[in-house]
Amino acid sequence: MRKNVFFYFLAFAITMIVGCAAMSPNGFTISGEIKDAANMEASLDRLAMNNQSIPVGKAAIDGQGKFKIATEEILKPGVYKLTIGSKIAPVIVDGKENDVKIKGTLASFDDLSFEITGAKGTAEFQDAIRKVMEKTMDDAAAKKAVESATNPYAAMQIAMITLRKPTDAPVHTAVLERLRQLDPTSDFIGGYQSMIAQLTAPQQQQGGGLISVGQQAPDIALPDPEGKVISLSSLKGKVVLLDFWASWCGPCRMANPHVVEVYNKYKDKGFTVYSVSLDGVDDRNKAQMTSEQYQAQLEASKTKWTQAITQDKLAWSNHVSDLKKWGSSAAQLYGVNSIPRTFLIGKDGKVVAVNPRTNLEEELLKVL
Numbered sequence: 002m003r004k005n006v007f008f009y010f011l012a013f014a015i016t017m018i019v020g021c022a023a024m025s026p027n028g029f030t031i032s033g034e035i036k037d038a039a040n041m042e043a044s045l046d047r048l049a050m051n052n053q054s055i056p057v058g059k060a061a062i063d064g065q066g067k068f069k070i071a072t073e074e075i076l077k078p079g080v081y082k083l084t085i086g087s088k089i090a091p092v093i094v095d096g097k098e099n100d101v102k103i104k105g106t107l108a109s110f111d112d113l114s115f116e117i118t119g120a121k122g123t124a125e126f127q128d129a130i131r132k133v134m135e136k137t138m139d140d141a142a143a144k145k146a147v148e149s150a151t152n153p154y155a156a157m158q159i160a161m162i163t164l165r166k167p168t169d170a171p172v173h174t175a176v177l178e179r180l181r182q183l184d185p186t187s188d189f190i191g192g193y194q195s196m197i198a199q200l201t202a203p204q205q206q207q208g209g210g211l212i213s214v215g216q217q218a219p220d221i222a223l224p225d226p227e228g229k230v231i232s233l234s235s236l237k238g239k240v241v242l243l244d245f246w247a248s249w250c251g252p253c254r255m256a257n258p259h260v261v262e263v264y265n266k267y268k269d270k271g272f273t274v275y276s277v278s279l280d281g282v283d284d285r286n287k288a289q290m291t292s293e294q295y296q297a298q299l300e301a302s303k304t305k306w307t308q309a310i311t312q313d314k315l316a317w318s319n320h321v322s323d324l325k326k327w328g329s330s331a332a333q334l335y336g337v338n339s340i341p342r343t344f345l346i347g348k349d350g351k352v353v354a355v356n357p358r359t360n361l362e363e364e365l366l367k368v369l
Contacts (some may be wrong), residue, residue, distance in 0.1 A: 029076050031083065031092065032069040033103035038085050047090070048080045057081065075099055078183055080154055087308075090115060091220045092257065093122035093155050095183065122152025129159045138163065144172055153179040157193065160254060170201045170328055195214050196252070211336030214355060218243065218346045219330045221277065223321035226307050231321050233275050234350070240272045240369050242361070245337045245346040247279040247326075248302075248309035253341040256358065257313040263362050264317060271348070274317045277331045279340060280306040281324030299324055 031045060044059035058070040062085070066077045078096035082089045083103065085246040088110035092101065098120050105115030112134065113127045123180065132138035138146070143163035150156035164172055184190075212218070221243075222232040233243065246253035264274055280302045287295050303324060310320055313344050323329055327338075335344065345354040345361070347368045354364040 028071060028073045029099050029101075030069060030071045031101040031103065032067070033083075033105075034065070034067045035085060035103075035107060036107060037066050037106050037108075038062050039066050039084055043070060044084045045070050046082050046084065047077070048082065054082065078154065080158070080326050085110070090117075091121055091123055091126060092117075093126055093152055093158070094120055095122060095152050095154070107132065120142045122150070122155035125150040125152060126155040128157050130162065133163060140164070140169075144169075147172055147176060149263055154185050161196070165200070165202050170197055171202065173197045186288065211334070212344060212352055214352050218344065218352050219334050221275070221321070223277065223323050223331060225318075225321050226303065226310075230321055231275075233346075236273060236275060236319065237350050238271075238348055240348055241346040241347055242272075242274045242365075242367060244274055244276045245279060245332060245335070245336075245340050245342040246276060247340060248305040249280070250340050254309070254313060256341050257315065259358075259361065261314055261316070263365065266362075267365060268367060270318075272365060272369060273319065274315070275319040276310075276315060276317070276321070277324050277329065278306050278320065278322035278324075279329050279332060279337075280322055281326045281329075283326040283328045286326075302326075 033043070035043075039062060041062045042059060043062055045057040046054040046143075047057055048054060051204075057076070058072050060068045060070045062068040075096065076094050076098065078094060081092040081094065083092055085107060088107045089105065090110045090113075094101075101117065101119035101123075103115055103117045109115040113131050116126075117123050117127065123147070128274065129138065129143070131151075132142070132146075147160045147164065150159060153176060153273045157180060158175050159168070160173055173193070174197060177197065180193065181190060194217065218233065220232055220234045220362075222230050222234075224230050233241070242260065243265075246257075248254075260274060264272065282290075282295060282298050282302060286298075290298065306320075306322060306324075309315075321331075324355070327339075336341070341358075343356050343358070343361075344352050345357055345364055345368075347353045353368050357364040
């Protein structure tokens with residue numbers, strides 16, 4: 002986990018920000034100085050249901066890299082993103098902040114080294130994740146960071162990234178209760194509950210669906226972003242992680258750094274990844290669009306897919322999609338109805354593990 006770490010956490014499909022905040026006579030401002038962003042534009046968006054971005058405000062950046070975005074109302078509690086060009090910085094608030102300041106460079110958005118004041122939740126998340134990136138945070142330190150975070154949204158994000166074992170469930174449950182107290186009607190609560198349930202029942206991830214261990218992996222042949230068809234069977238002779246994901250899927254983006262880490266470690270030893278994206282437009286939504294709207298939405302979705310590949314540094318070349326979202330022929334073939342969903346396939350083309358997440362490297366070493 003090195004660059005663009007914010008994308009691993011901001012894209013949670015379950016990150017839904019709901020709640021009310023009282024009107025503030027002072028409103029809210031975020032101002033900053035980003036030295037190498039002169040004459041660009043800064044925008045602030047709230048992350049909402051289905052990973053949608055809801056515009057909050059924007060402002061021109063002057064020749065010295067300075068900007069100021071102001072709103073008449075104080076921000077609702079939750080997770081926001083400050084975007085300048087292709088760079089994104091997280092802004093995590095609890096609904097009490099009214100004056101946030103940020104200072105740094107565009108590169109500092111990637112490694113979270115920017116300076117921020119007035120948004121303690123952001124600083125809490127920033128400090129913890131930089132330690133993760135530097136590999137100086139063990140489980141005990143992660144739990145301490147989660148428990149000491151004053152902003153429940155920051156605590157949740159830190160916990161989701163650092164604590165992924167069944168024994169970590171009590172920590173997540175405590176964070177969930179804090180979120181309930183901050184925003185008892187938030188849709189996020191249901192998603193977090195589901196995640197905790199999956200964490201405490203990992204054995205369920207080894208079964209179900211249409212594909213099981215020992216079965217010959219059905220072939221997939223779909224186009225890559227340039228239109229070249231790549232088949233799963235063309236990788237026979239290697240150990241392959243078949244990974245169903247999407248740019249809009251937060252848990253998928255959160256899992257990507259670990260997949261990248263394993264790929265980089267074993268790519269020269271016969272391991273690779275075949276990524277099937279569920280980006281695109283499903284038939285139900287397509288039926289409600291004009292041809293022009295459909296094409297525009299399809300192109301926008303494809304762009305988000307390719308951007309996510311770059312942002313998450315998914316360096317393997319096997320990226321495919323029919324851009325039909327849940328109507329994906331590959332997803333239907335493999336019985337995929339939730340993502341991330343992965344299948345580890347041996348050199349002989351047979352499935353050796355279903356949905357290995359925290360134990361991917363362990364399962365890989367059994368067959369590599």
